Amino acid sequence: AQTVTQSQPEMSVQEAETVTLSCTYDTSESDYYLFWYKQPPSRQMILVIRQEAYKQQNATENRFSVNFQKAAKSFSLKISDSQLGDAAMYFCAYRSVSSGSARQLTFGSGTQLTVLP
Amino acid sequence: DGGITQSPKYLFRKEGQNVTLSCEQNLNHDAMYWYRQDPGQGLRLIYYSQIVNDFQKGDIAEGYSVSREKKESFPLTVTSAQKNPTAFYLCASSLRRGPETQYFGPGTRLLVL
Numbered sequence: 119a120q121t122v123t124q125s126q127p128e129m130s131v132q133e134a135e136t137v138t139l140s141c142t143y144d145t146s147e148s149d150y151y152l153f154w155y156k157q158p159p160s161r162q163m164i165l166v167i168r169q170e171a172y173k174q175q176n177a178t179e180n181r182f183s184v185n186f187q188k189a190a191k192s193f194s195l196k197i198s199d200s201q202l203g204d205a206a207m208y209f210c211a212y213r214s215v216s217s218g219s220a221r222q223l224t225f226g227s228g229t230q231l232t233v234l235p
Numbered sequence: 236d237g238g239i240t241q242s243p244k245y246l247f248r249k250e251g252q253n254v255t256l257s258c259e260q261n262l263n264h265d266a267m268y269w270y271r272q273d274p275g276q277g278l279r280l281i282y283y284s285q286i287v288n289d290f291q292k293g294d295i296a297e298g299y300s301v302s303r304e305k306k307e308s309f310p311l312t313v314t315s316a317q318k319n320p321t322a323f324y325l326c327a328s329s330l331r332r333g334p335e336t337q338y339f340g341p342g343t344r345l346l347v348l
Contacts, residue, residue, distance in 0.1 A: 122277075151334050161323060163278075163339035170334065209277055213335070222268070222293060223337055225277030 120145045122212050124226035131200045132234050138185075139195045139229045141210030151213045152186070152193045153223070158206040166208070169193065197231075205233045238262065239340035241326050246345045248313065248320060256311045256343045258326030267309035268327040268337060271295060278325060284309055285331060313345065321347050 121144045131137035143152070154166040169177045169186050176184050181198045197204055210226040239260045248254045258267065266285045270278035280293030284303040298317025303309055309328075313320045323344050327337040 151336075153336070155339075160341070162341045163325060163327075165336060165338065168334055168336060211277075222280045222283060223278070225279075227275070227277050 120147075120150075120212050120214065120224050122210055122224050122226040124208075124210055124229050126229045127227070128230045128232070130232040130234055131197070133200055133202060135200055136196060136198045137200055137231065139197075139208050139210075139231065141193045141195070141226055143191050143193065143210070143212050143224075145191070145212065145214075147214055147216060149215050151215065152184075153211040153213070154182070154184070154193075154195045155209045155211060156204075156206045157209065157228070158203075163209070167195065200233050202233050202235065205231055207231070239326060239328055239338060241324075241340040241343050243343060244341070246343055247348050248345060249348050251315045253312055253314050254345070256313070256324055256326075256345070258309045258311065258340060259307055260309075260326075260328045260340075261307060262328055262338065263306075264328035264338075265306070265331040266329045266335065267303070268329075269293075269299075269301065269309070269311045270325045270327065272323040272325060272342075281311065281324075320345055 211223040268283040269281040282301040284290035326340040
C-alpha cells in the first residue's frame with residue numbers, strides 16, 4: 119500500500135516571501151499522479167497543482183510550483199510571493215493509475231501554513 | 236455553475252440514529268467518493284462509486300452505507316453501527332479518464348448529541 123508523509127505539521131512564512139512544503143511518498147509503482155490540495159478555514163478542499171509521474175518537467179500554476187524528485191519519492195510545493203489568502207492546511211496526495219486499484223487518493227496528514235503580515 | 240453540493244452543512248445525530256448526508260454534482264462526472272476527516276488528520280476513504288448502481292468499500296466502510304441510483308447523487312448513511320461518527324465528511328467526484336482529478340464539495344460536519 120502507498121503511504122504519504124508530510125513531516126512538517128506547521129510552517130509559517132512572511133507575506134511576499136517564499137515557502138516550501140515537503141512531501142514524501144512510498145510506492146512500488148512507476149506511474150501515478152501526485153496532487154497538492156489546499157484546505158482553508160472554510161474546510162473545502164481546493165486543488166492547487168497536479169503532477170504526472172511520467173512527466174519529468176515540474177508542474178507550475180502561477181505562484182505555485184513543485185519539485186518532483188521521482189527517484190527520491192519526493193514532491194515538495196513551493197509558494198512564491200506568499201499572500202495572506204494562502205494561509206491554509208495543505209495536503210499532499212497520491213493516486214495510483216493501476217487498473218486494479220481503487221483510484222482513491224491517499225493523503226498525507228497535512229501542513230498548516232500561517233502567513234504573517 | 237457546475238459544482239458539488241453537500242447538505243446539510245451541520246448535522247446532529249442522536250445515539251442509535253441513522254442519518255443521511257447528501258452529495259450532488261452537476262459536473263457530469265462518473266466517479267464519486269466519500270471521505271472522512273478527523274482533527275489533525277488527512278482524509279480517509281469511506282466508499283466510492285465509479286458508475287451508477289455500483290460502489291465499493293474504501294478503507295473505513297464499517298458503519299456506513301451508500302447508494303448510487305443516479306449519476307448526479309451519492310448519499311452516505313451513517314448508521315448506528317458507527318460508534319464514533321463525529322467528523323467532517325467530504326464528498327468528491329471525478330471523471331474516469333486522464334488524471335481523474337477529484338473535486339470536492341464543501342463538506343458536512345457531523346456531531347453526536
